[in-house]
Amino acid sequence: MEAALKIKGQGPRLRRLWKLSWPAIIEQVLGTMVSYVDTAMVGVMGAVGSAAVSVNAPPIWLINGILTGVGVGYSVQVSNAVGAKDPDRVRQVIRQAFLAAVVCGLFACGLYELLGASIPRWLGAKPEVLPHAANYMRIYCTALPFNALLIVFSAVLRCMGNTKTPLLFNSATNLLNLVMNFFLIYPTRQWHGLTIPGMGWGVEGAAIATAASIVCAGIPAAVAAFHQEGFATSLREGLAPNRVIIRRAVKLGVPSAAERAIINIGQIAMTALVGHALTTAAMAANQIATTAEGLCYLPAYGIGYAAMALVGQSVGAGDREDAEAYGVLTGAIGFLLCLVTGTLLFLFATPLASLFNSDPQVVSEAALALRVVAFSEPFFAVSIILTNALRGADDVKFPMMVGLAGMWCIRVPLACLLVLRFHWSLAGVWGAMAIDLVLRGALCMWRWKSGKWMKLSGLKEKEAVPAAR
Numbered sequence: 001m002e003a004a005l006k007i008k009g010q011g012p013r014l015r016r017l018w019k020l021s022w023p024a025i026i027e028q029v030l031g032t033m034v035s036y037v038d039t040a041m042v043g044v045m046g047a048v049g050s051a052a053v054s055v056n057a058p059p060i061w062l063i064n065g066i067l068t069g070v071g072v073g074y075s076v077q078v079s080n081a082v083g084a085k086d087p088d089r090v091r092q093v094i095r096q097a098f099l100a101a102v103v104c105g106l107f108a109c110g111l112y113e114l115l116g117a118s119i120p121r122w123l124g125a126k127p128e129v130l131p132h133a134a135n136y137m138r139i140y141c142t143a144l145p146f147n148a149l150l151i152v153f154s155a156v157l158r159c160m161g162n163t164k165t166p167l168l169f170n171s172a173t174n175l176l177n178l179v180m181n182f183f184l185i186y187p188t189r190q191w192h193g194l195t196i197p198g199m200g201w202g203v204e205g206a207a208i209a210t211a212a213s214i215v216c217a218g219i220p221a222a223v224a225a226f227h228q229e230g231f232a233t234s235l236r237e238g239l240a241p242n243r244v245i246i247r248r249a250v251k252l253g254v255p256s257a258a259e260r261a262i263i264n265i266g267q268i269a270m271t272a273l274v275g276h277a278l279t280t281a282a283m284a285a286n287q288i289a290t291t292a293e294g295l296c297y298l299p300a301y302g303i304g305y306a307a308m309a310l311v312g313q314s315v316g317a318g319d320r321e322d323a324e325a326y327g328v329l330t331g332a333i334g335f336l337l338c339l340v341t342g343t344l345l346f347l348f349a350t351p352l353a354s355l356f357n358s359d360p361q362v363v364s365e366a367a368l369a370l371r372v373v374a375f376s377e378p379f380f381a382v383s384i385i386l387t388n389a390l391r392g393a394d395d396v397k398f399p400m401m402v403g404l405a406g407m408w409c410i411r412v413p414l415a416c417l418l419v420l421r422f423h424w425s426l427a428g429v430w431g432a433m434a435i436d437l438v439l440r441g442a443l444c445m446w447r448w449k450s451g452k453w454m455k456l457s458g459l460k461e462k463e464a465v466p467a468a469r
Contacts, residue, residue, distance in 0.1 A: 129283075
């Protein structure tokens with residue numbers, strides 16, 4: 001009821017929020033379908049195929065989270081410059097973002113190529129899973145330089161107010177991945193008298209399809225940012241490192257990257273716990289549940305991107321009222337939306353899990369995990385959205401500390417206790433996660449309501465200075 005009251009009477013802001021949010025929401029759904037399609041199409045081949053993709057998910061989330069931190073470092077600066085009506089500054093930040101994306105992407109590619117064979121083994125992949133998992137990682141990481149471009153410049157475009165172009169790229173990525181999966185995963189087969197050609201590469205085919213689709217989206221994302229109307233720039237204008245922009249990118253980006261790293265390393269620990277303490281079916285079910293749960297909270301990421309752009313632009317313009325209102329509004333909408341999706345997740349857990357795997361044991365364990373976590377989804381949505389709103393207001397350290405406390409003081413130790421001491425199997429892992437997510441949402445709500453982020457963004461100081469007339 002309180003969340004509904006906060007939305008009432010916010011017509012103009014709601015329209016602006018909706019204009020930015022709907023493409024970002026659809027983008028998140030379609031972009032995530034890349035991994036969903038891999039999971040579902042490989043899952044047809046049994047638990048080994050699902051587990052090979054599953055064991056690689058946390059290290060992929062880790063590097064993508066770090067690259068997302070790089071995107072935050074530059075996209076928040078872009079939103080502030082757009083709000084301040086400083087197009088020259090926007091152009092400078094775009095060029096520096098390109099330099100950072102290339103350097104970080106190449107470094108990530110080299111590191112993951114070096115560790116590609118070891119990571120699945122460290123995470124507890126069973127002997128029958130290990131060769132396929134190692135091949136998947138090595139193939140996927142060849143696309144990391146292009147993934148860096150896609151992640152960084154999707155963030156930059158959103159903070160410039162352009163959420164439709166990233167939607168276009170992720171739609172194309174998803175479609176290309178689907179088509180390539182169809183021909184690369186399965187062998188040549190007969191269907192209603194027709195011969196459908198196929199390579200029969202299984203898990204490795206899924207990795208090739210995913211990597212190729214990312215490559216085809218990364219370069220256009222950078223090109224689109226460089227040609228954004230009103231802010232067009234060129235590499236010929238210079239790529240010399242700008243210390244001021246880089247220092248602020250580090251200040252904004254490192255805590256954001258650290259937050260994602262803290263959470264993703266915790267997810268790696270959870271995957272290792274499942275891999276070492278439970279069965280191959282449980283590992284496959286863990287990936288299925290993770291994949292299916294994403295359908296519930298993905299809209300929150302789209303709203304969160306809009307929140308970061310709108311709060312960041314309001315901060316750049318020195319508008320305290322708008323900044324505060326957009327945080328409250330986006331948080332309330334996210335809570336109500338995921339209250340609905342969480343309820344649906346609980347009710348339809350079994351049919352949803354069965355979309356991604358045909359093994360009855362895998363489906364049963366995945367469905368139980370989804371029902372356990374469904375109650376925490378509204379709070380998770382609030383944490384996603386307000387974390388982005390806080391980033392737009394330069395408050396980047398608090399979300400990092402929340403992630404650290406939730407993951408390493410609650411989720412990891414509680415999951416270990418429930419699995420190793422009380423033998424709760426996969427339900428123990430997801431129960432610990434649900435408690436962590438509720439805590440994160442509550443703490444982010446408290447932080448926004450406290451108004452401490454205003455001091456960090458400089459809004460109080462700006463408010464005290466009379467506007468020029």
